[in-house]
Amino acid sequence: EPEVTQTPxxxxxxxxxxxxxxxxxxxxxxxxxxxxxILGQKVEFLVSFYNNEISEKSEIFDDQFSVERPDGxxxxxxxRSTKLEDSAxxxxxxxxxxxxxYEQYFGPGTRLTVT
Amino acid sequence: xxQVKQNSPSLSVQEGRISILxxxxxxSMFDYFLWYKxxxxxxxxxxxxxxxxxxxxxxxxxxxxxxxxxxxxxxxxVPSQPGDSAVYxxxxxxxxxxxxxxxxxGTHLIIQP
Numbered sequence: 001e002p003e004v005t006q007t008p009x010x011x012x013x014x015x016x017x018x019x020x021x022x023x024x025x026x027x028x029x030x031x032x033x034x035x036x037x038i039l040g041q042k043v044e045f046l047v048s049f050y051n052n053e054i055s056e057k058s059e060i061f062d063d064q065f066s067v068e069r070p071d072g073x074x075x076x077x078x079x080r081s082t083k084l085e086d087s088a089x090x091x092x093x094x095x096x097x098x099x100x101x102y103e104q105y106f107g108p109g110t111r112l113t114v115t
Numbered sequence: 116x117x118q119v120k121q122n123s124p125s126l127s128v129q130e131g132r133i134s135i136l137x138x139x140x141x142x143s144m145f146d147y148f149l150w151y152k153x154x155x156x157x158x159x160x161x162x163x164x165x166x167x168x169x170x171x172x173x174x175x176x177x178x179x180x181x182x183x184x185x186x187x188x189x190x191x192x193v194p195s196q197p198g199d200s201a202v203y204x205x206x207x208x209x210x211x212x213x214x215x216x217x218x219x220x221g222t223h224l225i226i227q228p
Contacts, residue, residue, distance in 0.1 A: 004158070031213060043159065043204065045215025055213030091158050102147050102208050104216060106158035 002026045004107035006092050012113045013082055021077045021110045023092030032075045033093040033104060034067065036060070043091065049075065082114045118142045119207050121219035129227050134192040136222050138205030141186065145217070146210030150179060150190045153202045153221070162203075163190070167210075192224075200226045 005024045013019050025032050034046040047057040049067050066078045075094075079086055089111050093104040120139045128134045138148075146167045151159035165172040165179045165188065172179050178191045192199055202223050206216040 006158075033215060035215070042220045043206075043216075043218040045217065048213045048215055050213050056215055058215060093158075102210060102214075103149060103161045103164055105161060106151075108156075108158045 002028075004092055004094055004105055006090075006107040006110050008110060009108065010111045010113070012115065015084060015114055016081050019079050019082055019112065021079075021090050021092075021112070023075045023077075023107055024073050025075055025092065025094030026105060027073070029094035029096055029105075031055075031095045031104075032067075032069070033095075034077045035091045035093065035106075036088040037091065037109075038085075038088045046077075079112075082112075084114050087112055087114045117219075118145075119205055119217050119219040121203075121205055121222050123222050124220070125223040125225065127225045127227055128195050130197060131194045134190075134195045134199065134224055134226070136190040136192075136203050136205075136224065138188050138190075138219055139186055140188075140205075140207050142207070142217070143186075144209045145207040147208045148179070148181060148188050149206045149208070149216065150177075151204040151206060151218075152199075153204060159204055195224075195226045197226050197228065200224060 007022045032049040037043045047061045048055045064080050068076050089109045091109045092107045095104045149164040150162040153159045163174050163177045165181050181188045202221040204221045205219040208214045
């Protein structure tokens with residue numbers, strides 16, 4: 001069964017450093033998303049991406065964040081200058097386009113630890 | 116600002132009995148509702164969904180009920196099995212493909228043998 005994959009599974013970085021989290025969405029999906037879950041809190045939407053541009057973004061997704069689809073398979077989230085409060089699980093998700101249902105399929109997540 | 120609320124942080128149910136997980140929402144723009152299951156150190160796994168034009172959707176042991184006037188939905192699992200022990204998240208969407216999901220805080224379901 002097709003699945004969303006994410007790398008790395010765990011990333012440790014120092015405050016102020018740039019990190020890139022990588023995702024490979026399900027191959028026939030055209031909508032891509034990033035979410036995060038801070039420890040003990042709920043899963044929060046960051047951004048959605050369609051047709052090579054951002055479709056929606058939340059208040060969390062400020063200028064420190066960017067997304068890119070550098071090739072036909074990868075989807076990346078970049079945090080330019082990490083802060084302690086960026087420590088969280090980051091989930092990538094994808095969904096089919098033009099579907100009558102709106103299920104999003106999630107990857108296993110990347111645990112980001114900012115020290 | 117909790118647009119999607121799951122008021123029970125945990126629920127313990129005996130194996131073989133029915134598990135009922137509840138979810139309330141406040142945003143009338145939500146048009147599509149989903150339930151996800153999550154094990155530790157894994158991503159959320161899609162379980163079942165329902166459109167606002169329906170009041171019930173069933174898939175095997177899982178049934179979701181939607182009461183739009185009460186802005187309430189519930190997930191029924193019957194019979195409950197040990198592998199159902201996980202955190203269950205209710206999520207809602209305005210219904211567009213690009214829309215992010217709004218999640219509740221989750222309910223930890225524990226199935227007792």
